[in-house]
Structure formats: C-alpha cells, structure tokens
Amino acid sequence: MKNEITPGDVIRLEGLDLPPGARFHYIQNGDIRLRVMVVPSARADARGSVILQPGRTEFIEKYFETVEDFVRRGFAVLVVDPRGQGLSSRLLDDPMKSYVRDYEDYCDDLVLAVHVFKSDLPRPHIVMGHSMGGTIVLQTILSGGLNPAACLLTAPMLELQDLDSAFMKAFVKCVTWAGMKRNNLPFQAQRSGLPVPFRANKLTSDPNRYQLWATYFENHKRLRVGAPTFGWLNASLKSMKFVTENARHLNIPTLIIACGADPIVKPVSNHDFAEKSGAEIVNIAGALHEICLERDEYRDQFLASFDAFLETNAL
Numbered sequence: 001m002k003n004e005i006t007p008g009d010v011i012r013l014e015g016l017d018l019p020p021g022a023r024f025h026y027i028q029n030g031d032i033r034l035r036v037m038v039v040p041s042a043r044a045d046a047r048g049s050v051i052l053q054p055g056r057t058e059f060i061e062k063y064f065e066t067v068e069d070f071v072r073r074g075f076a077v078l079v080v081d082p083r084g085q086g087l088s089s090r091l092l093d094d095p096m097k098s099y100v101r102d103y104e105d106y107c108d109d110l111v112l113a114v115h116v117f118k119s120d121l122p123r124p125h126i127v128m129g130h131s132m133g134g135t136i137v138l139q140t141i142l143s144g145g146l147n148p149a150a151c152l153l154t155a156p157m158l159e160l161q162d163l164d165s166a167f168m169k170a171f172v173k174c175v176t177w178a179g180m181k182r183n184n185l186p187f188q189a190q191r192s193g194l195p196v197p198f199r200a201n202k203l204t205s206d207p208n209r210y211q212l213w214a215t216y217f218e219n220h221k222r223l224r225v226g227a228p229t230f231g232w233l234n235a236s237l238k239s240m241k242f243v244t245e246n247a248r249h250l251n252i253p254t255l256i257i258a259c260g261a262d263p264i265v266k267p268v269s270n271h272d273f274a275e276k277s278g279a280e281i282v283n284i285a286g287a288l289h290e291i292c293l294e295r296d297e298y299r300d301q302f303l304a305s306f307d308a309f310l311e312t313n314a315l
Contacts, residue, residue, distance in 0.1 A: 002027045002036075002116050009035065009087055011061050011220050013212070019067045019077075024060075029112050032089045032105075035060065035081040036113050038120050039071055047074030048149070048315060049121040053110055054079065055131030055157070056098060056232075057193075057225040059086030062213055066292045069303060073310075076121055080113045082106055082133075085225045092182060096193050096226035099182060103239035107140040114146060124149030124315055131157045131265060131289065135236065138243040142250060150315055151254040151279075152306065154291050155262055158240055159269035169237055181231030193217060193224025202263040203290040205298075213293060244269075247276035254279035255309040257302050259287040259294075280309060 002025045010024050021040045026033050037060045041047065050070045052063060060079045067077045081088040084100055091099050100106060114121065125148040129137030134156025140146050163169065175183075195201070195214035204210050217224050228236075256279050258270040267283065274281035282305040284291065287298040294302075309315075 005035065011059075011087075011216060011223065013061075013215060013219075016064065016212070019064055019071060022067075025117075027113060027116050029083075029109050032083050032091075032109070034083065034089070034109055034113065035087045036117065037067075037077075037079045038117050039067055039077045040120070041074050041076045041122070042071045043074040045074075046076050046122040048124040048126060049076040049078065050152075051110075051114055051121065051125055051127045051148070052077060052079045053106075053127070053129040053133035053136050054082060054086075055129075055133045056082075056228065057085055058082070058130070058133075059216070059223050061216060063292065065209075073307075075126070078113060078117055078121060080110060082136075083109055085223075087222060096224060097182065097184065098225050098228040099232050100235050101231070102235050103136060103139050104143075106136045107143065107145050110136060110140050111145040126150045126152055126315065128152040128154070129156060130154045130292065132236070134158075135239050135243055138250070139239050141252070142243060142246045148252065150309075150313055151250070151252055152257075152309070153254065153270075153279075154257045154302070155259045155265045155289050156256060156270060156273070157236065157265050158244060158273050159266045160236075161262075161264055161266055163233070163237075173234055173237070175230045176234040181229060181234065183230055184227040185230065185233065193221075193226045202288060204288050204293040204295075205286075206293060206295040209293040209295075244273060244276075247273050250277040250279065253309070253313040253315075255305065256281040257291055257305060258283045259289055259291055259298075260285040261287060262289045264289040 005024045019039045025036045070077050084091045127148045134153040258267045284301050291302045
C-alpha cells in the first residue's frame with residue numbers, strides 16, 4: 001500500500017536540505033495517489049508524533065522548516081500532500097483547478113495515511129492543521145476518524161473574510177447546484193498558480209520566507225494550483241458549518257493560533273470556536289495568515305505558545 005517514490009518526486013531547492021531522515025512515499029486511496037513524508041524524531045525515545053495537514057495550494061516542502069522545529073522537540077512528523085495539490089493526484093482534467101468533491105475525502109486520506117504509517121508514528125499523536133487543513137483536522141476528529149491526544153490549529157479556516165454574508169454563501173450554493181462546481185471563482189489573483197508580488201501577498205510579512213515559498217511555484221509547474229472552484233468553496237462551506245455546529249464536542253486539548261492581521265480567515269471565527277469548544281487560543285497581533293512563514297518575531301510566539309501548551313498538557 002505504500003511505495004518509496006523516485007527522486008524526481010521530491011522537490012529540492014538549492015541550499016535547502018531535507019529534514020534529517022525524511023522518507024517520501026506514495027499511498028493509494030482508491031484511484032487517488034497521495035504523497036506522504038515521514039520524518040523520525042531526533043530523539044531515540046520519541047516524545048510522540050505531529051501529524052500535519054496542510055492548507056489549500058500547499059505542499060510538503062513548504063513545511064520543511066516547521067517540521068524541523070517539531071523534530072528538534074522530539075517528535076516524529078507525518079505530512080500529506082492533500083488530494084488535488086502538491087504531487088498528489090489532481091482531481092480534474094485541468095490540474096490547475098482547486099477542487100474537492102467533499103471534505104470527507106480529505107478526512108479519509110488523512111485517516112488512511114495515519115493508519116498506513118502507524119508503526120512510524122509513536123504516540124501520543126498531536127494532529128496539526130493550517131487554514132483549510134485546520135477544517136479538515138477538526139472534521140476528522142469530530143466525525144470520529146481520528147482520536148489524537150491533542151490538536152494544534154493555525155489560522156483554522158472557520159470563516160473567510162470575503163465570504164461572511166448570507167447572500168454570498170447562498171450564491172455559491174446556487175452556482176454549484178446549477179452545474180458550475182468545476183468553474184473557477186472570478187477575479188482571483190492566483191489563476192495561473194504563480195505567486196503574486198510580495199507587496200500584494202496576504203500570507204506573510206517576511207520577504208525571505210515568502211520568496212522561498214514563491215520559488216517552488218516559479219520553478220516547478222507541477223506544484224502550482226490556481227484559483228478555487230465553486231465546488232471547492234461549497235464543500236468548504238459545508239465543512240465549516242459542520243465543524244462550528246459541533247464545536248462543543250471537541251473533547252481533547254486543543255491550541256488555536258489566531259493571526260491578528262489575517263486577511264484571509266476571520267480571526268474572530270477562531271475566537272468564537274475556542275469559546276464554544278473550550279480550546280486554548282493565542283492571538284498573535286500583527287501576524288498575517290501563514291504563521292509558519294512569518295517573521296521570527298511572530299513565528300517565535302507561535303512556537304513558544306506550542307511549547308507552553310505541551311508543558312501544560314504533559315505532552
């Protein structure tokens with residue numbers, strides 16, 4: 001069920017090393033091929049495992065720096081390229097289109113990856129999700145697919161800044177039901193999958209980390225993902241609704257990192273969810289959407305909050 005991959009299926013940038021001991025595999029979920037990276041702990045007596053679910057358009061290599069942060073803390077790490085992006089199977093004839101049938105598919109992929117690599121993932125398990133990945137993680141846990149020891153969410157996608165009206169939500173549903181689910185949303189900056197100029201980006205205030213991220217897309221066409229489709233957005237609305245309506249059932253220690261200047265996900269939605277679920281929340285004032293790509297002054301706050309969370313919960 002798991003196969004080692006060829007060197008060409010690991011995207012390397014000059015001067016950037018793989019996390020020590022990293023192994024890449026492909027696993028199969030029906031007709032969907034998923035790319036997975038597993039990295040062992042830096043300690044012989046591993047502290048546990050971090051299972052990382054990326055967000056929309058993201059890919060494994062983007063998290064190398066963060067993976068090494070976790071490995072140095074004594075954790076093994078697993079990261080999956082979500083279906084439809086990275087080097088996992090694309091879902092439509094146009095590989096640039098960002099689409100998913102239902103978030104249940106993302107959840108099934110995550111559960112499968114954890115099962116296939118369970119012998120490489122010492123417990124306790126901490127499941128981490130960023131943005132869309134946070135929604136996937138929450139749906140997976142709340143629907144009973146995974147039962148980790150703890151949950152870490154960075155800017156979880158619980159409400160989008162430009163989709164906060166009932167009219168817009170109804171419009172997306174109507175367009176999807178009218179057979180346009182595979183059509184791209186109009187007026188999107190990343191239709192080509194190429195990064196926007198740094199000054200126009202909504203992800204990070206760190207020019208060096210932004211350029212590193214952008215270089216992957218500029219140099220490796222296979223990684224590119226364009227604008228979301230109406231189908232992806234409709235599936236996202238459905239998942240966000242499920243997650244927020246079931247917040248009170250989240251009964252594991254959870255840390256939410258809200259980015260105070262996030263122009264993509266509404267920070268207030270993170271605070272509302274934390275209040276309903278009893279999760280711990282840390283607001284990092286000034287940080288944009290991608291805390292793992294942010295300047296050290298913000299990123300260090302995230303890691304310090306994670307360390308304190310681990311200590312508080314004896315993880």
